[in-house]
Amino acid sequence: AQSVAQPEDQVNVAEGNPLTVKCTYSVSGNPYLFWYVQYPNRGLQFLLKYITGDNLVKGSYGFEAEFNKSQTSFHLKKPSALVSDSALYFCAVRDRSFQKLVFGTGTRLLVSP
Amino acid sequence: EAQVTQNPRYLITVTGKKLTVTCSQNMNHEYMSWYRQDPGLGLRQIYYSMNVEVTDKGDVPEGYKVSRKEKRNFPLILESPSPNQTSLYFCASSLVYPTDTQYFGPGTRLTVL
Numbered sequence: 001a002q003s004v005a006q007p008e009d010q011v012n013v014a015e016g017n018p019l020t021v022k023c024t025y026s027v028s029g030n031p032y033l034f035w036y037v038q039y040p041n042r043g044l045q046f047l048l049k050y051i052t053g054d055n056l057v058k059g060s061y062g063f064e065a066e067f068n069k070s071q072t073s074f075h076l077k078k079p080s081a082l083v084s085d086s087a088l089y090f091c092a093v094r095d096r097s098f099q100k101l102v103f104g105t106g107t108r109l110l111v112s113p
Numbered sequence: 114e115a116q117v118t119q120n121p122r123y124l125i126t127v128t129g130k131k132l133t134v135t136c137s138q139n140m141n142h143e144y145m146s147w148y149r150q151d152p153g154l155g156l157r158q159i160y161y162s163m164n165v166e167v168t169d170k171g172d173v174p175e176g177y178k179v180s181r182k183e184k185r186n187f188p189l190i191l192e193s194p195s196p197n198q199t200s201l202y203f204c205a206s207s208l209v210y211p212t213d214t215q216y217f218g219p220g221t222r223l224t225v226l
Contacts, residue, residue: 006155032212043117043203043217044156051212090156094212099163100146100171101211105155 002027004074004091006104013081014112021076021107023091032094033074034101035065039087047089050074061085081111115140119204119218126194127226134189134221136204144207145187146171146215147179149200156203161211162187194225 003026013019025031035047048059055067065076076089091104117138126132138145146161148171158171160179168181176198178190187206191198202221207213 034212036215041220043219044205044215045217046214049212049214099169099211100158100161101215102158102172103148103156105153 002093002095002102004093004104006091006107008107010108012110015083016080019078019081021089023074025072025074025093027093034092035076036090037087083111083113085109086111117204117206117216117218119221123222125224128195129193132191132194134202136187136218137185138206142206143209144211146205147189148203151200196225199225
């Protein structure tokens with residue numbers, strides 16, 4: 001079955017430093033990979049997705065993600081973190097049925113001033 | 114404004130008392146879905162609907178029902194709620210497929226006593 005793993009429950013980073021939120025995947029066939037963000041007391045918002053093409057995907061709010069097929073990873077990155085980036089981040093993969101997404105358990109990002 | 118709305122936002126109820134959580138989208142989306150979010154488990158899909166004619170179970174459908182009588186609405190029904198259904202619930206919609214950008218509602222926090 002298609003699945004994603006987010007190995008870190010929480011990531012702490014100082015404002016201005018680069019951030020990375022990790023995601024690894026397990027799929028059969030071509031992966032469709034996604035990142036969503038959940039700010040406090042809000043629903044999830046789409047950040048970016050990889051379907052095909054360039055391995056570096058740029059998304060909203062200055063975020064980007066790098067698709068690495070050999071390492072089966074899709075890590076979310078940002079060159080310079082902001083306090084306002086503090087949120088819960090979810091990685092997701094398309095299910096084999098093409099009819100749903102499978103989400104990871106989420107990683108809480110805390111950016112300190 | 115394009116949005117997904119859910120009602121109620123907060124609900125405290127007792128075991129066995131039937132309830133309905135409404136979900137409505139104004140974007141003419143075909144695909145709609147219900148998720149529940151629990152600490153440490155991430156987002157898990159309850160039911161989804163590809164269009165008004167196709168509705169199917171997600172990963173955790175037990176104890177839930179849905180209906181899709183019209184494109185814009187996708188209510189979640191708990192016929193006989195139990196304490197293990199205490200959770201945060203999200204409705205989402207996307208244009209055609211789940212791999213299209215999904216737009217999430219603000220969430221419904223349900224407590225079953």
